[in-house]
Every structure is written in C-alpha cells, then in structure tokens.
Amino acid sequence: MVRNLFFICICGILLATTLSIYIFSSTEPRADFTYVNPSGIHTLDPARMSWTQDFRVALNIWEGLTTWHPQTLEPIEGAALFPPVVSDDGLTYRFAIRNDAHWSNGDPVTARDFLRGWRRGMEPGTATDYTFLFTENVAGAGEYVRWRREAVGGLTALARLRDGWGVSGEQAKAIVRNPVFKQIETAIDGTLFRPTKEDGNAGWERLATELGNAGVDWSSFYDRVFETHILEFDTRFSQVGLKAPNEQTFVVQLKRPCPYLLDLIALPIFLPCHESIELLRERYRGAPITAEGLVVYDPQWTKPDYHRNDYPGLVSNGPYRLSDWTFKRRARLTVNPHHRMAHVISCRTVDMVVYDNISASIMAYEAGDVDFLPAMDVPYDHEIARLARSGERPDFHLCHVSATYFLNFNCVSKSVDGRENPFTDRRIRKAFALAVNKQRIVEKVLTRGDRVAYSFVPPDTIPGYQPPAGLSMDVDQARRLLGEAGYPDGTGLGPVELLYTPGDERVCQALARMWEQALGVRVELRSKESKTFAEDKANHRYMIARGNWYADYNDPTTFLDCLGTGNGNNDSGYTNPQYDAILAEANTARDPKKRSALLRQAESIIVEEDLPILPILHYASPIAIKPHVKGLYVNGRLWFPFHYVKVER
Amino acid sequence: MIALIVRRLLLGIVTIACIYALTFVMVISLPGNPFQQGQHNIPPEAEMALRARYSMDNNWLYFREFLAGAVRLDFGPTFTYNDWTCNQIIASALPVSILLGFLAIMIAVLIGVPIGVLSAVKRGSWFDVSSLSLVLLGISVPTFVTGSALLIVFAVCLRIAPVGGWGTLGHLPLPALTLSLPFIAYIARLTRTGMLDALSSDFVRTALAKGASPRAVVWKHALKVAFLPVLSFLGPAAAQAMTGSFVVEKVFGVPGIGQHFVNAALNRDAGLIMSTVLVFSTLLVAFNLIVDVLYTWIDPRISESV
Numbered sequence: 001m002v003r004n005l006f007f008i009c010i011c012g013i014l015l016a017t018t019l020s021i022y023i024f025s026s027t028e029p030r031a032d033f034t035y036v037n038p039s040g041i042h043t044l045d046p047a048r049m050s051w052t053q054d055f056r057v058a059l060n061i062w063e064g065l066t067t068w069h070p071q072t073l074e075p076i077e078g079a080a081l082f083p084p085v086v087s088d089d090g091l092t093y094r095f096a097i098r099n100d101a102h103w104s105n106g107d108p109v110t111a112r113d114f115l116r117g118w119r120r121g122m123e124p125g126t127a128t129d130y131t132f133l134f135t136e137n138v139a140g141a142g143e144y145v146r147w148r149r150e151a152v153g154g155l156t157a158l159a160r161l162r163d164g165w166g167v168s169g170e171q172a173k174a175i176v177r178n179p180v181f182k183q184i185e186t187a188i189d190g191t192l193f194r195p196t197k198e199d200g201n202a203g204w205e206r207l208a209t210e211l212g213n214a215g216v217d218w219s220s221f222y223d224r225v226f227e228t229h230i231l232e233f234d235t236r237f238s239q240v241g242l243k244a245p246n247e248q249t250f251v252v253q254l255k256r257p258c259p260y261l262l263d264l265i266a267l268p269i270f271l272p273c274h275e276s277i278e279l280l281r282e283r284y285r286g287a288p289i290t291a292e293g294l295v296v297y298d299p300q301w302t303k304p305d306y307h308r309n310d311y312p313g314l315v316s317n318g319p320y321r322l323s324d325w326t327f328k329r330r331a332r333l334t335v336n337p338h339h340r341m342a343h344v345i346s347c348r349t350v351d352m353v354v355y356d357n358i359s360a361s362i363m364a365y366e367a368g369d370v371d372f373l374p375a376m377d378v379p380y381d382h383e384i385a386r387l388a389r390s391g392e393r394p395d396f397h398l399c400h401v402s403a404t405y406f407l408n409f410n411c412v413s414k415s416v417d418g419r420e421n422p423f424t425d426r427r428i429r430k431a432f433a434l435a436v437n438k439q440r441i442v443e444k445v446l447t448r449g450d451r452v453a454y455s456f457v458p459p460d461t462i463p464g465y466q467p468p469a470g471l472s473m474d475v476d477q478a479r480r481l482l483g484e485a486g487y488p489d490g491t492g493l494g495p496v497e498l499l500y501t502p503g504d505e506r507v508c509q510a511l512a513r514m515w516e517q518a519l520g521v522r523v524e525l526r527s528k529e530s531k532t533f534a535e536d537k538a539n540h541r542y543m544i545a546r547g548n549w550y551a552d553y554n555d556p557t558t559f560l561d562c563l564g565t566g567n568g569n570n571d572s573g574y575t576n577p578q579y580d581a582i583l584a585e586a587n588t589a590r591d592p593k594k595r596s597a598l599l600r601q602a603e604s605i606i607v608e609e610d611l612p613i614l615p616i617l618h619y620a621s622p623i624a625i626k627p628h629v630k631g632l633y634v635n636g637r638l639w640f641p642f643h644y645v646k647v648e649r
Numbered sequence: 650m651i652a653l654i655v656r657r658l659l660l661g662i663v664t665i666a667c668i669y670a671l672t673f674v675m676v677i678s679l680p681g682n683p684f685q686q687g688q689h690n691i692p693p694e695a696e697m698a699l700r701a702r703y704s705m706d707n708n709w710l711y712f713r714e715f716l717a718g719a720v721r722l723d724f725g726p727t728f729t730y731n732d733w734t735c736n737q738i739i740a741s742a743l744p745v746s747i748l749l750g751f752l753a754i755m756i757a758v759l760i761g762v763p764i765g766v767l768s769a770v771k772r773g774s775w776f777d778v779s780s781l782s783l784v785l786l787g788i789s790v791p792t793f794v795t796g797s798a799l800l801i802v803f804a805v806c807l808r809i810a811p812v813g814g815w816g817t818l819g820h821l822p823l824p825a826l827t828l829s830l831p832f833i834a835y836i837a838r839l840t841r842t843g844m845l846d847a848l849s850s851d852f853v854r855t856a857l858a859k860g861a862s863p864r865a866v867v868w869k870h871a872l873k874v875a876f877l878p879v880l881s882f883l884g885p886a887a888a889q890a891m892t893g894s895f896v897v898e899k900v901f902g903v904p905g906i907g908q909h910f911v912n913a914a915l916n917r918d919a920g921l922i923m924s925t926v927l928v929f930s931t932l933l934v935a936f937n938l939i940v941d942v943l944y945t946w947i948d949p950r951i952s953e954s955v
Contacts, residue, residue, distance in 0.1 A: 013752060016751055017821070020818060043730065050686045051686070146694075149695070149697075152697070156697070156706060354904075360800075367811075531915065532681050569689055
C-alpha cells in the first residue's frame with residue numbers, strides 16, 4: 001500500500017513534468033527588445049482603452065493622423081502629411097493621408113478608415129472614457145452622441161418591456177424622453193403616473209411599475225422606434241463634422257478653435273480602424289446595431305489569430321503589428337512589413353512581458369532578462385529614485401510625469417455621514433491649504449524626488465503656459481482664516497475626515513499631523529478599498545479625499561476642465577460661475593497669448609483663492625533602461641515609441 | 650456504491666447552485682462601479698449603455714443569462730479585460746494552477762507521510778522534536794515569506810532558478826515546493842497522530858505477537874489505518890492547492906487562476922467573479938466526491954455506515 005502510494009506520487013510528478021515539457025517546448029527565440037508591462041494589457045481596443053500601458057502598445061501598432069516626437073513630444077507627422085491645411089477661422093482641418101500609409105495586410109490607409117475609427121470612439125457600446133474629446137471639440141458630435149445615448153436608453157427599456165422583464169426607474173425616464181411615449185400614452189387605457197421633480201427616484205420607480213403592468217403590445221412600439229432609429233442612423237452621423245470627401249482626404253470641423261488639436265489627435269481614441277472589423281459587427285435584424293441600439297463588435301477583434309466569420313485577425317497600420325498575444329503573459333510585436341519605415345526600424349521584434357509583481361520584474365531586469373522597465377512603483381521606490389539621482393545607477397531615470405497628486409475638498413455636501421462638512425466654506429479650505437508643509441511631504445515623507453505642487457497644472461510641461469505661483473505655507477494666515485470662519489483655534493470644528501486608499505497612509509498621516517498641530521483640529525483617517533473609494537469620491541460622500549490627475553493631452557484645459565461646473569470628473573463638486581466664464585472665454589480665444597493668460601487667471605482662482613483642491617505634488621516616476629538600449633527618452637508622458645529604439649548588445 | 654455516487658453528485662449540484670445564488674446576490678450588492686477603468690468618472694448615460702450591453706440593467710435577466718451560459722459552460726465576457734472571455738481566461742489560467750497544485754500535493758505526500766511515520770515511531774527522539782518544530786514552522790510561516798526566501802536564495806544568490814514567470818521547466822520547482830510546505834506540515838502531523846493511534850491498537854499488537862517484522866507492521870498494517878485521516882484531508886487540500894495559490898502566484902509571477910479570483914473581486918468584474926467561484930466550488934465538490942469514493946474503497950467499513 002505504501003509502496004503503491006509513493007509509486008503513485010512519483011509517477012504523478014513525472015507525468016506532470018513530462019506534460020509540462022510538452023507544453024513548454026514551443027518557445028520562440030528572444031525578441032530584440034523586451035519590456036515589462038506590470039499588469040498586462042487591459043484592452044487593445046483603441047476606443048475603450050484608458051491606461052497608459054495600453055496606450056503604449058496601441059500607439060506602436062497603430063498610427064494616427066499625427067504622433068508625438070519621442071524626445072520633444074511635439075506633434076509630428078503620422079499617417080497624414082504634416083501640417084494639415086487649417087482654415088482661417090481655425091475650425092476646419094484638412095488632412096491628406098499619405099500615399100505610402102499601409103495596413104499590415106498591404107491595404108492602403110484611407111480616410112474612411114479614420115472615419116470608422118473615430119466613429120467607434122463616439123458610439124455607445126464601443127466607447128467609454130474618451131468620448132468627451134469628440135463631444136467637446138468636433139462640430140455636431142455632442143448632438144450625435146446625445147441622440148444615440150437617448151436612443152439606446154429608450155430601445156433597451158422597450159426591449160426589456162417587450163421581453164417581460166420590467167424596467168428600472170432610469171429606464172422609465174428614457175421611455176418618457178422618447179418621442180414614442182405620446183403614442184404609448186394614447187394606447188394605454190387610463191393615465192400613467194407622471195413623476196414631478198419632488199417625487200425624485202421613487203416617482204420614476206412607480207412609473208416603471210405602471211409601465212410593466214400596462215398590458216400594451218410593447219413589441220410594436222419597440223419595432224417602430226427601432227426602425228426609425230435605423231433610418232436616421234447614418235444620416236444623423238453625416239451631420240457630425242467629420243468628412244471623407246475622397247480616399248485620401250479627411251476633414252475635421254471643430255465647434256470651437258482647438259489650438260492643441262494636433263497633439264490631441266495622437267491619442268489612441270483617434271486611431272483608424274481597418275474595414276475587416278465589419279465582419280465581426282453584431283447585427284440585429286440585419287441592422288448595424290444590437291437590439292439595445294448599441295454598436296457592438298466581437299471583442300476578440302484585437303487578436304492576431306482570431307478568424308471567426310473569415311476575419312483575418314487584427315490588421316493595424318503602425319510600425320509594428322501584433323503577432324502573438326497570450327493573456328497576461330506576453331505580447332509580441334513584429335515589424336509591420338508594409339509600414340513606410342519598416343526597412344529602417346532596428347528592433348524587428350519587441351516582447352511585452354507581464355510581471356504582476358513589480359519587485360520580480362526588477363529582479364528580472366537585474367538578471368538581464370528584460371531591457372526596459374517603464375514602471376517601478378514599489379514600496380522602496382525612494383531608494384531607486386536615490387540611486388537614479390545620485391548617478392550610482394546611470395540606467396535608472398526619474399520621469400517627471402505630467403500629473404498632479406492633490407486633495408479634493410468637498411465643496412457641495414452640507415453634511416457627510418450625518419456630520420457637518422465645514423469645507424463648503426472656502427476660508428476653511430484655504431486655511432487647511434495654508435497649513436500644509438508640502439516640502440516636508442516631498443522631501444521627508446516620500447523622499448522620491450517628486451516636485452512640490454503649487455499649481456494644478458504641472459509647470460514647465462506645456463509650451464507657452466506658466467501656471468500661477470500658488471500658495472506657500474503660512475500657518476498664521478491659516479489660523480486667522482479659521483478664526484474668521486468662526487472656528488478660532490479650531491474650537492467648534494468637529495473631527496474632519498480624510499479619505500484615502502491603501503498605499504497613501506504615510507502622506508495622509510503626515511497631513512493629519514500638520515493640520516492637528518497648526519489648526520488644532522482633530523483629523524480622522526479613513527482608508528477605503530479603491531472601487532468603494534472611487535464611488536464615494538464621485539458621489540461627494542467625503543470631506544477631504546485624495547485625488548490624482550494625469551494629463552490626457554498637452555494643454556492646461558486637461559486639468560482645468562475637471563473643475564468646471566457639472567464636469568463628470570469634478571469630484572469636489574466645485575461651482576464658480578466666474579471660473580466657468582473665464583474657461584468659456586479661453587475656449588473661443590484665437591490669440592494664444594490671450595488664451596494662456598485667461599487660463600492662468602482661471603487657475604489662480606483654483607489654487608490661490610477658492611481651493612476646491614489642494615495640489616500636493618507632481619509625480620516623479622522611476623524607470624530603468626539598460627545601457628545597451630538607445631533611442632528611448634525620459635519624458636513626462638511616459639511616451640516610448642519602440643521603432644526608434646536601437647539595441648547595441 | 651453507485652447509489653452513493655449518484656446521491657453525492659446530486660448533492661454537489663445543489664451545493665453549487667446555492668453557491669451561485671449566494672455569490673450573485675453578493676456581486677450585485679457590492680458597492681463600486683465595474684465599468685470605471687481609468688481616471689475618468691464614467692458618464693451615467695455611458696454606464697447605462699454598458700449595463701444594457703451586458704444585460705446588467707436588470708438583475709433577474711442577468712441572473713438568468715449568466716446561469717444559462719454557465720450551464721452551457723460559456724461564462725460570457727469580463728469587464729476588466731474586454732478582449733478576452735471568462736472562458737479564455739479560465740482556460741489559460743486553470744491548467745497552470747492545476748499543474749502547480751497537483752505537483753505540490755504529490756510533493757507533500759512524498760515528504761509529509763514519511764516524516765509523520767518516522768516521528769511517530771521514534772516518538773520523543775530528536776527526529777520527532779525537530780520535525781515537529783519544522784512542521785510548526787511550515788504551518789505558521791506564510792507562503793509569501795517562504796516563497797520570497799526561496800526566491801532570494803535560489804534565484805538571486807545561487808542563480809540556479811529563474812526569478813519568476815512561467816514558460817520553462819525551471820519555473821516549476823520553486824513555486825511547487827513553496828505551495829507544498831504547509832501541506833507537508835499538515836500531512837506530517839495527521840500521519841503522526843494517526844500512526845500513534847494505530848501503533849497502540851490491538852491489531853498492531855497482534856501482528857507483532859504473531860512475529861511480523863516491526864518494519865512491515867509499521868509501513869504495511871499501521872499506515873493503512875493511519876493514512877485514512879490524511880486521505881480525507883487530501884480532497885479539500887488538492888482543491889485548495891489548485892485554487893488557493895494566489896500568494897504563490899503573486900510571488901513567483903505564475904499566471905494561475907488565483908490572481909483572477911482576487912482581482913475580479915477587486916475590479917467588481919461580476920462575470921469573472923462568478924465564473925471563478927463556480928470553477929472553484931466545482932473543484933472542491935469534485936475532490937470531496939473522489940475522496941469519499943476512495944475512502945469506501947480503502948476502508949469498506951465506511952460504505953456500510955454511509
């Protein structure tokens with residue numbers, strides 16, 4: 001029996017090992033250049049991506065109308081000739097697609113491919129995070145997206161009613177907004193409950209229940225709405241300011257001058273899309289949308305080896321193409337033979353490998369298994385930063401990222417969890433801001449070499465813009481302001497709550513101590529898991545919450561717009577008509593100097609007077625580049641195009 | 650026997666159904682938005698569209714859709730990794746975890762059982778004491794410590810193993826050994842206790858009195874009885890080794906399924922949470938069933954009592 005047992009175990013181990021030899025035997029030769037992506041690719045769909053590490057892969061395998069210079073980050077030519085022809089009013093951009101721009105299967109890149117790609121960036125169903133870049137800049141895009149989203153709301157609700165599932169309050173609202181509602185009302189015997197503003201959500205829920213019990217033929221209403229929507233689907237889109245008058249001309253009409261447009265459209269959401277994706281479109285009754293009105297493609301379209309419906313696998317137009325992708329392990333990029341620069345690219349293959357554990361990736365780098373670490377955020381990053389700054393490790397570098405770490409003050413909620421929220425008073429916000437010793441946080445607490453932030457927009461990152469000086473620490477003035485607000489020496493001010501996520505303990509503890517010492521207030525620290533934190537922050541359920549913002553594009557508005565009234569990312573709930581007016585004026589200003597002065601004026605309201613947020617620091621992010629790798633440049637946008645890289649091993 | 654298997658199978662299905670229902674309720678009542686990805690708050694209209702896209706606008710509809718998919722072994726899309734389906738993720742990660750867990754359990758039996766037997770036979774000797782303390786260490790030191798220690802010694806200092814990752818044979822031994830350490834400890838303790846009981850029982854005395862060699866008595870007669878508690882431990886242990894290797898996966902960068910189980914919950918990725926839970930619970934139920942069957946095979950007394 002025992003002999004049997006051991007025999008079984010040894011056989012098992014041998015069997016498993018042989019099996020793994022079989023599995024592991026197909027290893028390819030090492031790529032010319034290997035870099036680490038700690039968390040792996042979230043998505044390669046340019047319309048849906050929102051992480052820098054995904055951007056990095058996308059911008060190496062696709063090419064937009066413009067791209068960024070690897071060193072200066074200035075916009076340079078991409079798939080279109082540079083610069084485009086711009087109309088005198090600055091509202092029309094005419095791009096000429098290059099003759100030698102080709103897809104990885106040899107097809108020429110056309111203006112229609114850009115139209116397809118950009119439309120995906122707006123459609124509900126394909127796009128999420130960056131649709132606002134279209135709705136805020138492109139003429140007619142806002143109207144189109146609103147129309148589409150309302151239609152999706154209505155179609156979803158009608159489809160659910162038709163299938164007998166009932167609807168939610170939100171969906172009832174969508175039905176009422178739909179033009180078909182009048183006909184529904186006439187079809188129903190009796191009247192439907194019409195919620196007023198006072199009824200709030202409960203009113204809509206009541207209407208939802210009534211609709212569920214209405215007993216009308218929902219399928220006829222659904223069919224009517226669906227068919228009208230299909231009829232208008234393309235004609236409505238033709239009213240958006242995007243045109244492809246011929247194969248090689250792509251025209252963009254803006255709704256306001258956008259001086260940074262050429263920088264902006266290098267982002268992945270503005271990438272083109274090859275027509276083969278249409279093979280994977282989900283269709284309902286032959287229409288190009290689903291039953292819910294959404295534009296949906298089989299999400300596997302980004303795979304190089306996916307062939308449902310004769311799909312050729314991912315076709316891209318960048319310097320590289322994706323030749324292999326295994327989930328959360330590796331992605332291999334190979335030179336796109338049809339790219340105009342194919343013959344001069346030195347790195348023929350690039351491997352992106354995944355190390356969930358960043359410390360392990362650093363060990364792999366030290367062992368020579370990888371050439372480049374674009375992220376080294378480990379608990380001991382201050383030590384890495386020290387090695388980089390002192391020159392002891394010339395292969396370690398510090399990138400001063402165009403991003404700001406700040407605190408949100410809740411400017412809207414009168415009370416939080418039943419406690420009075422004092423931060424609706426700007427004097428108190430300013431007092432708390434003046435009492436913080438940012439220098440100490442940067443130099444003594446984090447010691448990573450971050451830059452102290454006095455402004456929301458990082459200085460020296462945007463050409464032609466210098467942010468205002470901001471506030472320096474001034475405890476006396478802070479105490480005076482607190483006294484003016486009715487809390488001399490902090491008396492009467494209840495405990496103040498600081499909300500953060502795990503990993504921010506040290507900074508938040510230091511902040512709490514500073515406030516307690518300078519202002520005599522009691523600060524309660526509360527840590528929440530990041531998804532719960534994000535929800536509380538977005539719904540203004542906090543007093544002070546830590547925040548951060550990375551520049552989406554190279555213009556002050558990427559930061560300043562966040563604090564506009566009603567902006568979806570305005571987590572502090574700040575509203576100031578004067579601020580909104582200055583931003584609106586800057587939006588239409590044609591003279592760059594005047595525009596920059598206006599933006600500066602707006603920012604000074606934020607960082608010197610109203611303080612809805614308190615900037616703490618601008619991140620420094622350590623990276624590691626092996627000495628034998630040339631052509632990678634340290635920069636603030638962590639932009640690393642690989643086709644300039646030369647490996648001199 | 651067949652009646653037993655059928656009954657246990659039915660019970661297993663009921664168990665899994667209950668787990669599904671419970672998980673579903675927990676998933677939909679979790680705070681936090683699964684669709685928010687980067688730094689941007691997702692506009693409410695865009696979120697409505699996405700919920701409609703995944704039938705998540707209606708809980709009953711979603712409950713039914715997911716269940717219908719799961720019965721066909723199609724677990725649907727993930728929200729965190731748009732380009733992959735839950736099936737693909739499980740297909741890529743589960744074999745890794747099963748291989749690792751299987752190796753770990755084999756190693757654990759191979760090392761744990763002899764240690765337990767020897768320390769029972771030589772009770773009170775230096776071997777017993779030192780192995781007991783080692784066992785205590787194995788149980789109480791968490792795997793992220795032992796794993797990191799092994800990594801530093803073998804990969805960084807001695808350079809005879811890769812730092813981490815997956816893809817060559819060299820990537821196997823360190824994580825498998827790390828994963829097996831707590832199981833070695835448990836198995837050794839269980840064997841020792843069972844062995845001590847067996848050695849003091851009548852049939853062992855009879856066997857010795859009849860003149861059987863002590864060696865044969867220990868390894869043949871006594872161990873057969875002493876191994877039963879180990880066997881009943883092996884079922885859940887195998888399931889645990891194959892599914893609960895999250896920490897080891899993290900330390901060694903092994904692309905197993907444990908990380909998805911944990912990350913899915915952190916990301917509120919409903920589809921992936923429910924599919925990993927279903928896979929894990931199925932494994933647990935299956936291994937318990939296997940052990941029960943083996944039990945009746947080794948010890949027929951049990952099938953009579955069931």
